[in-house]
Amino acid sequence: MSNSLDSIFAEIEADKLPSLPHVLLVLLDASHTEVISFDRLSDLVKKDAALAVRIVSAANTAYYGGQGKNLTFERTLILLGLDTIKTIAITASVQQFFSRFDSASSRRLKHFWNDSLSCAIIAKSIAKLTGYPYLDEAYLAGLMHNIGELIFANNFHDEYAAIIATVDTKQAQTEAERDRFGGDRYQAGAWLVSGWEIDSFMADSIMYQSEEVEQIIDAHHLVKIIYLANQLSSAEGKPDDHALLTAERLFDLDHSLVIDVVDKAATEVREAARTMDIEIDDQPAKTEADFISRDAFTSDEVKQVALADRVRNIALMDGIRQQLSRATNETRVLQTIKQGLNILFSARSSFFFLLNKERQIISGKATGEQDSKIEEFHIPVNSENSLITRCFNQKEATSSFWEEADSPVSVVDRQVIKLTDNEGILCLPLIVDKHELGVLVVGFDHVSQERFSRQLRLFSMFANEAANHLLIHQQNAEAEQQKNEEEREYYHARAREIVHEVNNPLSIINNYVHILSTKLDDAHVVQDDLTIIKEELERAGNILLRLPGIADKQTTAKGDELVNVNLVIADLLRVFRASLFVTHQIESVTDFDEEMEPIIVDRNALKQVVTNIIKNAAEAIPESGRIKISTQSLVNHNGKNYIEILIEDNGPGIPDEIKSKLFSPVETSKGQGHAGLGLTIVKNLLDEMGGAISCRSSAKTGTRFEILIPLVLEH
Numbered sequence: 001m002s003n004s005l006d007s008i009f010a011e012i013e014a015d016k017l018p019s020l021p022h023v024l025l026v027l028l029d030a031s032h033t034e035v036i037s038f039d040r041l042s043d044l045v046k047k048d049a050a051l052a053v054r055i056v057s058a059a060n061t062a063y064y065g066g067q068g069k070n071l072t073f074e075r076t077l078i079l080l081g082l083d084t085i086k087t088i089a090i091t092a093s094v095q096q097f098f099s100r101f102d103s104a105s106s107r108r109l110k111h112f113w114n115d116s117l118s119c120a121i122i123a124k125s126i127a128k129l130t131g132y133p134y135l136d137e138a139y140l141a142g143l144m145h146n147i148g149e150l151i152f153a154n155n156f157h158d159e160y161a162a163i164i165a166t167v168d169t170k171q172a173q174t175e176a177e178r179d180r181f182g183g184d185r186y187q188a189g190a191w192l193v194s195g196w197e198i199d200s201f202m203a204d205s206i207m208y209q210s211e212e213v214e215q216i217i218d219a220h221h222l223v224k225i226i227y228l229a230n231q232l233s234s235a236e237g238k239p240d241d242h243a244l245l246t247a248e249r250l251f252d253l254d255h256s257l258v259i260d261v262v263d264k265a266a267t268e269v270r271e272a273a274r275t276m277d278i279e280i281d282d283q284p285a286k287t288e289a290d291f292i293s294r295d296a297f298t299s300d301e302v303k304q305v306a307l308a309d310r311v312r313n314i315a316l317m318d319g320i321r322q323q324l325s326r327a328t329n330e331t332r333v334l335q336t337i338k339q340g341l342n343i344l345f346s347a348r349s350s351f352f353f354l355l356n357k358e359r360q361i362i363s364g365k366a367t368g369e370q371d372s373k374i375e376e377f378h379i380p381v382n383s384e385n386s387l388i389t390r391c392f393n394q395k396e397a398t399s400s401f402w403e404e405a406d407s408p409v410s411v412v413d414r415q416v417i418k419l420t421d422n423e424g425i426l427c428l429p430l431i432v433d434k435h436e437l438g439v440l441v442v443g444f445d446h447v448s449q450e451r452f453s454r455q456l457r458l459f460s461m462f463a464n465e466a467a468n469h470l471l472i473h474q475q476n477a478e479a480e481q482q483k484n485e486e487e488r489e490y491y492h493a494r495a496r497e498i499v500h501e502v503n504n505p506l507s508i509i510n511n512y513v514h515i516l517s518t519k520l521d522d523a524h525v526v527q528d529d530l531t532i533i534k535e536e537l538e539r540a541g542n543i544l545l546r547l548p549g550i551a552d553k554q555t556t557a558k559g560d561e562l563v564n565v566n567l568v569i570a571d572l573l574r575v576f577r578a579s580l581f582v583t584h585q586i587e588s589v590t591d592f593d594e595e596m597e598p599i600i601v602d603r604n605a606l607k608q609v610v611t612n613i614i615k616n617a618a619e620a621i622p623e624s625g626r627i628k629i630s631t632q633s634l635v636n637h638n639g640k641n642y643i644e645i646l647i648e649d650n651g652p653g654i655p656d657e658i659k660s661k662l663f664s665p666v667e668t669s670k671g672q673g674h675a676g677l678g679l680t681i682v683k684n685l686l687d688e689m690g691g692a693i694s695c696r697s698s699a700k701t702g703t704r705f706e707i708l709i710p711l712v713l714e715h
Helices: 005-011 021-031 038-045 049-064 073-080 082-098 103-129 135-144 147-155 157-166 170-181 185-194 202-210 221-234 241-251 255-275 288-292 297-325 330-345 369-376 387-394 411-420 446-454 456-519 527-546 565-578 603-620 677-689
Strands: 350-356 361-365 378-380 424-432 435-444 561-563 587-591 626-637 640-649 692-698 702-710
Touching: 005 185, 021 038, 021 082, 021 297, 038 049, 038 073, 049 073, 049 082, 049 103, 049 135, 049 147, 073 082, 082 297, 103 135, 103 147, 103 157, 103 221, 103 255, 103 297, 135 185, 135 202, 135 221, 147 157, 147 185, 157 170, 170 185, 170 202, 185 202, 202 221, 221 241, 221 255, 241 255, 297 330, 297 456, 330 350, 330 435, 330 456, 350 369, 350 387, 350 411, 361 369, 361 387, 361 435, 369 411, 378 387, 387 411, 387 424, 387 435, 411 424, 411 435, 424 446, 424 456, 435 446, 435 456, 446 456, 456 527, 456 565, 561 603, 565 587, 565 603, 565 626, 565 640, 603 626, 603 640, 603 677, 603 702, 677 692, 677 702
Parallel strands: 587 626
Antiparallel strands: 350 361, 350 435, 361 378, 424 435, 626 640, 640 702, 692 702
């Protein structure tokens, strides 16, 4: 192999640098948690140099161009998005799973992690003490200060392991690297960072760490910070005299202050190691013999096995995810989830309880006839008795097998267990971010209990994936419903415009037909033609009356239609005034109760009732008659509340022989009174509404219909 550093770099895969399985496990778990902040992810990523390389490389030109001095992990992660971060975490984990992992390598990797994090923390502290304004840049440079060692160790594993095993000092290590590779680890690190093309002296700060202090005194501030941080982070225990002298020469820092910085950094690193369950040795193992002499390696193997388990889970979930993505509706999503439970966990019995936000209950949801009984269960969200609602409210898995012996399982839970045909249930919350969808209930027996407990993490991943796809379909359905509502509203608006536009020419034509009719004697030859024209105009008006959606449509939270009664009647009158009323020279008057609120009623039935009575009145009264329509918002009849509609005319009244059977089908007497099939229809429609109708009529006062409709407001 050539000793040219350029040729060495050509063979290097800088995007596959290893991270400790401990770190990857924490990152994987965090990135697959539904409630995770970018601050938390940032805190994890910036504790590991290899992960930081992946993140910065991914953002690279898209974000860092020209902004090197303002580097922040938080903004970088927000730019990349959670999905990209998950992909990076998964990719790193898979590569780690398939990489060489032996005991000595694990020891060296932990030592590298300790050294790089210590240097990053110390560099940031020195930057703050010495007034360097770009603290995040100093931190990242410190984290990257020895990344070249990781590059060599990963790409030239055996050769570099031999170098580490034979050197005792950093200077000897640097010389051995130059002899073997044509360059040292600091040059390799600088090469990697310079490839990011950021506006920063970070590459220089890494490059010149092997220089003598005299060569560094006048260098850029960041170069001096990393030079000193490297020496301080390399110190075992407390800084030696050489490191303290370097701090004094570069920044005139007091020895006690420097020692305090190093101590605080060591405390912070130990705390980070504790949260990730990383056991750090004071001295790194160089050889396999060193490793065998210690007995703490088993914890590292456990982490590697755990990482392998996560990778396996991710692979299994990917297949289920693809099936869920092909589901075309909510029912198909639920069926696919049940199939996935069977494939992954051999769970053959499962149910869904989905949230009904309006009623604040979680209700059973069937996926077919075989589990239709589950839809008979509706549990209040605030119930504390059921495992299912506890799972929903606490947002964590619960199981009937986890209950205390003195805490009996509630009856509803026992009923659900019985439906699963098993001995117990595992409840998993279906949550996506702040969207609480419901609970997935899985039936299992005592034999499966231990296995299910071991697989709880995979169950949680599965439930998160299921909830995500379920939410997508629910949101799509809501969007489709909203689109349909908007289309209906548009249609209603256009219908009102059409009625308004048609009314004007109808009124004009009717007026001219009437004027023309009065100018001609009754025996004139065109009178019959004028009669036909009047009838056709009336027919056009009737067509407009049947046009749906003339009035604005409102609905309650439960989907019931709210009807503005005054507006419906006003729209009908506009049509009558352009047709029937003009033909018969009828005056119309209204007296609406303006305080009347929209009520729940069948709009079409209401229109039919009002239309039939008005048409009967118009056809019964003589020309130049008068019809008055009034409304009242609250009328109490027999202890019940109604709204009232009064329709009065000044016609000749209804003959006595018709009054007794007014609302029964009889032969029409239009022109002499009110009768016919129309009033029978009115009576039947009002009966269905739970309403009532009455009539008062005399030859002196005319006819008055009183209509009562149940007062049902939004609930």
